[in-house]
Amino acid sequence: MSLLDVTGLSIRYGGTEVVSGFSLSVDSGESVGLVGESGSGKTQTALAIMGLLPGEAAVGGSIDFDGTQIVGAAEKQLDALRAERIGMVFQDPMQALNPYVPIGKQLRRVLLQHGLSDGREADQRVMHMLGRVGLPDPARQFRSYAHQLSGGMRQRVMIASALIAEPDLLIADEPTTALDVTVQAQILDLLERIREDTALLLITHDLGIIAGHCERLVVIGNGRLIEEGPTRSLFSAPRMEYTRRLIAAAPRLDGATAPLPETGDILLEAEQVSVSYEEREGRQQLHAVQDLDLQLRAGETVAVVGESGSGKSSFVRAVLGLIPMRAGRVTFCGHELAGPVKARATEMRRDLQLVFQDPVGSLNPQLRVERIIAEPLSVHAPDLDAAARSERVATALQRVGLDEDLLRRFPHQLSGGQAQRVAIARALIVNPRVLVCDEAVAALDSSVRQQILSLLQREQRATGLAVVFISHDLAVVRSISHRVLVLYLGRLVELADVAQIFGHPRHPYTRALLDAVPVPDPLAPGGRLSIRGEVPSIVSPPPGCAFHPRCRYAIERCRVEAPIARPVDGTRVACHRAEELEL
Amino acid sequence: MSVVARIGSHLRTSKTVMVSGGTLCAIALIAIVAPWISPNEYLAADFSSILRAPTMSAGHIFGTDDLGRDLFVRTMMGVRVTFVVAIVASVVSLVIGVLYGATAGFVGGRVDGVMMRLVDTLYATPFIFFVILLLVVFERNFLLIFVAIGAINWLDMARIVRGQTLSLREREFVQAAQLIGVSTPRIIFRHIAPNLVGIVIVYVTLTIPQAILIESFLSFLGLGVQEPQTSLGKLVNDGTKQMEGASWILLIPATLLAAILLCFNFLGDGMRDLLDSRRSQ
Numbered sequence: 001m002s003l004l005d006v007t008g009l010s011i012r013y014g015g016t017e018v019v020s021g022f023s024l025s026v027d028s029g030e031s032v033g034l035v036g037e038s039g040s041g042k043t044q045t046a047l048a049i050m051g052l053l054p055g056e057a058a059v060g061g062s063i064d065f066d067g068t069q070i071v072g073a074a075e076k077q078l079d080a081l082r083a084e085r086i087g088m089v090f091q092d093p094m095q096a097l098n099p100y101v102p103i104g105k106q107l108r109r110v111l112l113q114h115g116l117s118d119g120r121e122a123d124q125r126v127m128h129m130l131g132r133v134g135l136p137d138p139a140r141q142f143r144s145y146a147h148q149l150s151g152g153m154r155q156r157v158m159i160a161s162a163l164i165a166e167p168d169l170l171i172a173d174e175p176t177t178a179l180d181v182t183v184q185a186q187i188l189d190l191l192e193r194i195r196e197d198t199a200l201l202l203i204t205h206d207l208g209i210i211a212g213h214c215e216r217l218v219v220i221g222n223g224r225l226i227e228e229g230p231t232r233s234l235f236s237a238p239r240m241e242y243t244r245r246l247i248a249a250a251p252r253l254d255g256a257t258a259p260l261p262e263t264g265d266i267l268l269e270a271e272q273v274s275v276s277y278e279e280r281e282g283r284q285q286l287h288a289v290q291d292l293d294l295q296l297r298a299g300e301t302v303a304v305v306g307e308s309g310s311g312k313s314s315f316v317r318a319v320l321g322l323i324p325m326r327a328g329r330v331t332f333c334g335h336e337l338a339g340p341v342k343a344r345a346t347e348m349r350r351d352l353q354l355v356f357q358d359p360v361g362s363l364n365p366q367l368r369v370e371r372i373i374a375e376p377l378s379v380h381a382p383d384l385d386a387a388a389r390s391e392r393v394a395t396a397l398q399r400v401g402l403d404e405d406l407l408r409r410f411p412h413q414l415s416g417g418q419a420q421r422v423a424i425a426r427a428l429i430v431n432p433r434v435l436v437c438d439e440a441v442a443a444l445d446s447s448v449r450q451q452i453l454s455l456l457q458r459e460q461r462a463t464g465l466a467v468v469f470i471s472h473d474l475a476v477v478r479s480i481s482h483r484v485l486v487l488y489l490g491r492l493v494e495l496a497d498v499a500q501i502f503g504h505p506r507h508p509y510t511r512a513l514l515d516a517v518p519v520p521d522p523l524a525p526g527g528r529l530s531i532r533g534e535v536p537s538i539v540s541p542p543p544g545c546a547f548h549p550r551c552r553y554a555i556e557r558c559r560v561e562a563p564i565a566r567p568v569d570g571t572r573v574a575c576h577r578a579e580e581l582e583l
Numbered sequence: 584m585s586v587v588a589r590i591g592s593h594l595r596t597s598k599t600v601m602v603s604g605g606t607l608c609a610i611a612l613i614a615i616v617a618p619w620i621s622p623n624e625y626l627a628a629d630f631s632s633i634l635r636a637p638t639m640s641a642g643h644i645f646g647t648d649d650l651g652r653d654l655f656v657r658t659m660m661g662v663r664v665t666f667v668v669a670i671v672a673s674v675v676s677l678v679i680g681v682l683y684g685a686t687a688g689f690v691g692g693r694v695d696g697v698m699m700r701l702v703d704t705l706y707a708t709p710f711i712f713f714v715i716l717l718l719v720v721f722e723r724n725f726l727l728i729f730v731a732i733g734a735i736n737w738l739d740m741a742r743i744v745r746g747q748t749l750s751l752r753e754r755e756f757v758q759a760a761q762l763i764g765v766s767t768p769r770i771i772f773r774h775i776a777p778n779l780v781g782i783v784i785v786y787v788t789l790t791i792p793q794a795i796l797i798e799s800f801l802s803f804l805g806l807g808v809q810e811p812q813t814s815l816g817k818l819v820n821d822g823t824k825q826m827e828g829a830s831w832i833l834l835i836p837a838t839l840l841a842a843i844l845l846c847f848n849f850l851g852d853g854m855r856d857l858l859d860s861r862r863s864q
Contacts, residue, residue, distance in 0.1 A: 320762065322758060322761070322762065341761055341762055342761065342767075346764050349762065349763065349764040350764070352762075353762065353763075354758075354759065354762050356755045356758075356759065358755060361754060361755045361756065362755040362756050362758075362759050363756055363759075364756040364760075364773075364774050364777075364778070365756075365778065366777035366778055366780075367773075367777075375760070375763060375765065376763045376764075378765075379763055379764040379765055379766075380763075380764065423759075426759070426763075430763075
């Protein structure tokens with residue numbers, strides 16, 4: 001008899017069945033991965049197990065947790081079960097924590113409410129737990145509020161609160177999707193270490209993160225069970241097409257990549273760009289970006305990579321003129337681009353386009369797809385008649401691989417991938433020469449991600465489009481980039497050809513980013529964590545080399561003297577020890 | 584679907600909105616049609632039947648007042664005035680509030696600061712004092728009531744619209760439009776304004792009962808509509824004088840007023856719920 005037995009589960013909202021006839025079992029102490037694309041019903045299944053589905057959901061089948069039937073159970077019974085026996089970690093820790101209550105108090109409540117502990121002992125247990133999840137100075141964190149912690153710290157708190165009552169089962173629903181790759185690796189590592197004999201159900205769309213952390217995999221697609229089996233055999237011999245597709249879509253750091261398109265003349269050049277924000281009027285200056293250079297050739301893709309807070313977005317937005325530059329110069333085809341985007345010449349605006357991270361947020365919810373895609377034409381080709389215009393729209397739609405019947409839809413009726421294609425179509429309809437993608441695939445499933453990347457490459461081959469591709473994940477950019485620019489706290493860390501970056505990184509930070517990428521292979525050694533902690537606040541950057549507190553190669557010089565970017569072996573590196581280190 | 588069409592399609596699924604909206608339509612229809620077809624004249628005083636209690640037989644179904652005027656026709660005329668005041672005052676507050684709020688929100692910076700401090704100042708002015716001042720300086724007339732009510736209600740509207748505009752301005756689709764090269768007026772009309780429609784519709788349905796209440800209040804104090812015109816507030820005022828002998832003169836318009844207010848409040852609440860549920864989807 002398993003700890004958790006889900007049999008013939010079906011979940012229905014009105015006329016639509018989101019989960020049908022799904023089965024799953026988890027033994028005591030086992031770690032099981034539940035994998036599927038977004039919309040496959042994996043989160044619905046998790047909520048059903050917790051008894052957290054909204055009232056309008058009609059649930060059928062059976063969910064048996066250690067002898068207790070969860071389907072149709074009374075709320076009181078479920079309350080006792082949750083927290084005491086089943087813990088849950090959600091995707092977004094900020095939303096799962098109460099912003100008005102210190103985190104120690106929140107954790108204490110779990111213990112007190114269920115009568116698991118009293119007063120002083122509860123405090124000690126909470127403190128102990130906070131220490132175990134790797135929060136420095138637990139006594140201080142006990143009194144902190146959620147907003148005072150970084151994303152990774154918050155997720156650690158969530159894990160602590162899920163585990164504090166020592167449940168038998170821990171459900172983690174995409175626990176690392178909202179986090180940086182480096183933090184993701186640390187959180188997964190923590191989950192693995194800390195759970196001891198607690199069974200783990202890890203829900204994700206990313207096979208890479210599950211490979212090294214789960215004994216058994218259950219693949220869900222369209223609300224149905226696709227296949228299940230031990231992780232190793234599933235990876236080595238997937239039986240179903242759906243699973244094969246998921247495995248193929250996981251980004252990898254090894255394996256061959258297609259040859260990159262040829263590059264041409266320099267199109268866009270940014271020199272010594274600096275961006276500062278003022279924290280409260282006239283007071284402290286935050287240097288988000290310092291003295292960054294970038295050269296972009298026609299047909300070239302340059303990736304800008306770094307953890308959140310590294311200044312990637314600020315840098316490209318300043319280049320595009322969306323935010324003011326403190327210093328620096330941007331030229332496009334020899335013409336200087338000065339001032340905000342509003343003040344720039346119309347043809348300059350046409351040539352530089354941006355695709356945002358959140359595909360739905362960058363589309364006006366009140367307009368139909370057709371009008372969204374056509375909008376740039378009203379500015380850059382106002383003389384077109386209706387027929388010519390709709391032909392241009394149809395062509396743009398074809399270029400991004402969308403069906404024409406989407407034209408009459410509103411953004412909220414599109415999937416994430418479709419919405420991002422619409423955003424790309426809007427950018428491409430005026431035939432720009434530079435396309436900036438700001439984490440354009442970060443919010444998408446890995447299979448959709450691949451499609452978008454190859455779409456960009458196809459465009460590049462056909463039209464000589466130059467692409468600046470911002471990402472926090474090195475694995476994503478590997479197959480499409482000519483060169484990679486790695487940033488840390490707004491400063492250049494390393495700029496090199498893609499082969500160099502992935503083969504012989506020169507900077508410990510680049511190495512760390514590579515190490516953090518989860519390998520979608522259960523046999524790979526993986527989990528070589530060479531970086532700890534998170535990006536320090538830009539309000540008070542560390543003295544000397546900004547990276548030194550997290551760098552295991554740091555020497556005395558790194559603590560006092562900021563390294564200047566210099567050429568080493570055909571790359572530009574900002575590290576005092578670039579020549580001597582073997583990474 | 585546009586916002587309006589979408590709200591329309593949701594309306595059919597909400598019972599609160601259906602029932603309250605239906606009741607309001609029925610009241611409005613009766614108020615428009617009944618005085619025409621009723622045998623009794625609005626101003627005709629029938630001294631043979633003073634203070635007659637409501638009966639079906641004598642043709643005065645709501646009874647008569649102290650001058651022998653038919654109360655049914657008078658009440659319906661009062662409903663007409665009340666509706667007109669409410670709608671016109673709401674439109675006035677809608678136009679001023681949306682323009683003012685959207686401008687302050689989109690332009691931002693110092694302009695926004697100055698504009699919103701003006702709103703704060705007006706908020707701090709005692710309303711009754713303001714109305715009495717208006718009535719003393721100018722002559723009493725129908726128009727003044729609109730001005731007074733509109734002048735109060737647009738403040739809330741301006742604040743709400745400004746807040747919404749501020750958050751819309753930071754949305755990525757607005758940045759995308761700027762990057763494409765769309766001009767500022769076009770951004771306001773095409774990208775900001777349509778996204779305000781939902782919240783404005785909801786807010787207007789909540790302003791209407793407020794306007795009705797203020798009008799009734801003014802009329803009750805004798806500062807509102809003047810004889811021979813009447814409104815529900817004024818009828819209630821008249822009724823209080825006869826409260827002990829002829830309670831129907833007070834009770835009928837008061838009940839109707841309460842029913843109308845309740846319906847508008849339900850309608851507004853229902854619309855807000857619909858908008859919220861659309862957002863959370």
